[in-house]
Amino acid sequence: MTQNVGSTMSRAIRSRYQSFAKTFYFFTRSPIATIGLVVVVFYVLVAIFGPIALGGNPWRMTQFLSYRGQYIYNTPQPPSLSFPFGTTFEGYDIFNGVVKAARVDIMVAAIVVLSGALIGTILGSIAGYKGGLTGDVIMRITDIFLSIPSLVLAIAFLVIFSRTLNVMVLALIVIWWPTYTRIVRGQVLSVRELKYVEASVAAGASSLRTIIRHIIPNSIYPIFVQVSLDFGNVILTMAALFFLGVGFAGYWTPEWGNIISIATTFSSGIPAITHYWWTVVIPALAILILVVSLNLMGDGLRDVTDPRLRR
Amino acid sequence: MKEVLIDAIGLRKYFPIKGGVSGRTMGYVYAVDDVNVRIYKGETVGLVGESGCGKTTLGRVLLDLAEPTAGMLFYKPEDSISDKVSEIYKNLKTNKPSELKKEEKKIVGEAKRADVFRNKSRNREFRKKVQIVFQDPVSSLDPRMLIKDVIAEPIIINGVPLEDGKRKKLKGDELLSYMKEMIGEMGLNEDHLFRFPHEFSGGQRQRIAIARAISIRPEFLVLDEPTSALDVSVQAQILSLLKQLQQKYGMTYLFITHNLAVIRAMSDRVIVMYLGKIVEMSKTDELFNTPIHPYTQALLSAIPIPDPERKREILVLSGDVPSPANPPPGCRFHTRCIFAEDICRKEEPELEEIKEGHIVACHFAKEIITGQKKRSNNA
Structure with missing residues (x-):
């Protein structure tokens, strides 16, 4: 909002900072959004510094197969002083796994959701603003991707290429971009008919300028909500893929869904899981708290980015 | 000339x-x-007609x-x-x-x-050299932009004309002081530059829309029903503002509206449209005193006269405007015209200069002036 004013670089930076500070102030006025933000920041800090503090290989959960010569850790141990979140089957330390998984999950989800949103915003705004043949071609391609069940598509990707982290990220992006394209296109279709877009054309603005300055800022806010919802969905889908046995690497992978899937794979049915409740509940809570906080934060973000709701 | x-x-x-x-x-x-x-150059042309007759489309095509x-x-x-x-x-x-x-x-x-x-x-x-002011001041300003950015956009793209005829793109403080001067002229104050559109009333928004339009000093300004979304007292303010600005900057206006009182107050010449065609074109006084085309007559007879004693014939048009997707053959007005005869259903009348500067598209224009034309039976 501060472009074009500010004769010097420093002035531009200062005014940009002021506008950010103002936005942040409005954000903190909503207690629920603030709680969401605090929790998300906490998760991000854990993701960055947790694995460093724990030491060891950040891509591998610590496994305690034997303890003082006894193989007691093959069965889950309840939370105790030495294992704050307990251990799961095969002797994996849940605290260790949950902390290391924060890095993997948040990284993958962030990459997937943000690149999906970026691709969707670009393609959707072109398809919506230009319309005609260009728009039709983009939307039909989107439809083709949407018509294939997303989980099947991801499994196909992982099986055809290789079961590595990179392919997993790629597969998830392939699943996610069409939704964003559809949302953005729908928004753009309604925004482009508004008079301020025509006024911008009448002022001699190029299509690119009109899209960047008017169309995208006015059609992007459902994306904020969608991103915060999808962040959790990506984590859940990843968990589902691990559950189906097509996750990357092996059981030692620190990934919340994987920790749950260890419990469901090795336990002998539902009574065992209810007995060893911490093996499922703790990683699931890790997912739940993050997803809920992201939603709260997303709502708050949407509110502060819309000037009409701000004052 | x-x-x-x-x-x-x-x-x-x-x-x-x-x-x-x-x-x-x-x-x-x-x-x-x-x-x-x-x-x-320098005149104000009024464009009147019913809803859906192509007034706005004509304005958009002209720009x-x-x-x-x-x-x-x-x-x-x-x-x-x-x-x-x-x-x-x-x-x-x-x-x-x-x-x-x-x-x-x-x-x-x-x-x-x-x-x-x-x-x-x-x-x-x-x-x-051309700009437009829209009817709806709510949707014509980007809700996510500060007023200063709204007004700055055309200036940044086109620059403003200098005295020597060249254009200069303003930046930074120069741009801001130019905009402050501009917004003052519109009857708003400098603080308003740093607010969002939703913080203004309809009249103020329309002033901002006008400020944006004239910020690049256009020579030709299309006003697409600029006052029809405003209440009457604000309408008068906006109209007098537009007149002032026209005198100051020597702009030419095309004033699109269906409000005949506004047309009469503002324009030098009037164009009457019906179903995508021009039916009558004349100087304002001439048109209001001696309307020739039966459609114009009907339009003018619909103006209320604030005098209960005065009686006059009111021509009420029967039926709706025919669909512009399937216009009637011949004269497009014949389905609702009180004078319609066979020729009107077959042949399309051409625009003819009946008097000096008074152009009408009607087969019976001359008869109507002299009062010889009687109502046809089937009307």
Whole structure:
């Protein structure tokens, strides 16, 4: 909002900072959004510094197969002083796994959701603003991707290429971009008919300028909500893929869904899981708290980015 | 001789009606059909007509905001090239280029090269000289932009004209002080630059929209029902503001409205449109005193007179406006005209100059003036 004013670089930076500070102030006025933000920041800090503090290989959960010569850790141990979140089957330390998984999950989800949103915003705004043949071609391609069940598509990707982290990220992006394209296109279709877009054309603005300055800022806010919802969905889908046995690497992978899937794979049915409740509940809570906080934060973000709701 | 600012010849804008699964074109809405308009520098032209008669579309086509189906638009035409072309088109009944003579083709070709729609550099020049103010002040300002950014946009793209005729793109403090001066002129204050559109009332927003439009000092301004969304006291303020600005900057207005009182107060000349065609064109006083076309008569008789003692004949139009997708043959007004006769159903009347500067498209224009024309039986 501060472009074009500010004769010097420093002035531009200062005014940009002021506008950010103002936005942040409005954000903190909503207690629920603030709680969401605090929790998300906490998760991000854990993701960055947790694995460093724990030491060891950040891509591998610590496994305690034997303890003082006894193989007691093959069965889950309840939370105790030495294992704050307990251990799961095969002797994996849940605290260790949950902390290391924060890095993997948040990284993958962030990459997937943000690149999906970026691709969707670009393609959707072109398809919506230009319309005609260009728009039709983009939307039909989107439809083709949407018509294939997303989980099947991801499994196909992982099986055809290789079961590595990179392919997993790629597969998830392939699943996610069409939704964003559809949302953005729908928004753009309604925004482009508004008079301020025509006024911008009448002022001699190029299509690119009109899209960047008017169309995208006015059609992007459902994306904020969608991103915060999808962040959790990506984590859940990843968990589902691990559950189906097509996750990357092996059981030692620190990934919340994987920790749950260890419990469901090795336990002998539902009574065992209810007995060893911490093996499922703790990683699931890790997912739940993050997803809920992201939603709260997303709502708050949407509110502060819309000037009409701000004052 | 007044200087011609805008000269449009044979403007047509047909909107395709798409239908069916394959989206093929089922027909067209004839929003603007063969309209010739000439606008002189410094005047205010009023454009009236019912809803859906193509007023707004004509305004948009005249600014090249909507691509015309056919027609030419000249901005400050040189060597009366548009005269020659309109002469040629007038003689050409069927509008088929193949029937043109060789030298006529040459003139038309030359004209097309000077035409705003086809000539890119002229189009760019044209863009800097024309602006529009929309009817709805709520949707005409981007809700996510500060007022200063709204007003700055045309200036950043086009620059402002200097005294020596060149244009200068303003930046930083210069731009801000220019905008402050501008917003003061609109009757708002400097603080308003740093607010968002939703913090203003309708009248204030319309002032901002006008500020944006005139920020690049356009020569031609299309006002598309600028006051119809405002309440009456604010309407008067906006109209007087527009008059002041016109005097100060020597702008030419095309005033689109269906409010006849506003037209009478504002414009020098009036164009009356019906179903995509011009039916009458005259000086304002002349038109209001002696309307000729039966449609204009009906329009004017609908103006309320604040005097209960005065009786007069009110012409109430029966029926609705026919669909512009399927206009009636012959005179487009014959379905509702009290004077309609057989010729009206078959032959389309041409625009004729009945009196000096008073152009009407009606078969019975002369009879109507002299009062000889009686109502037809079937009306």
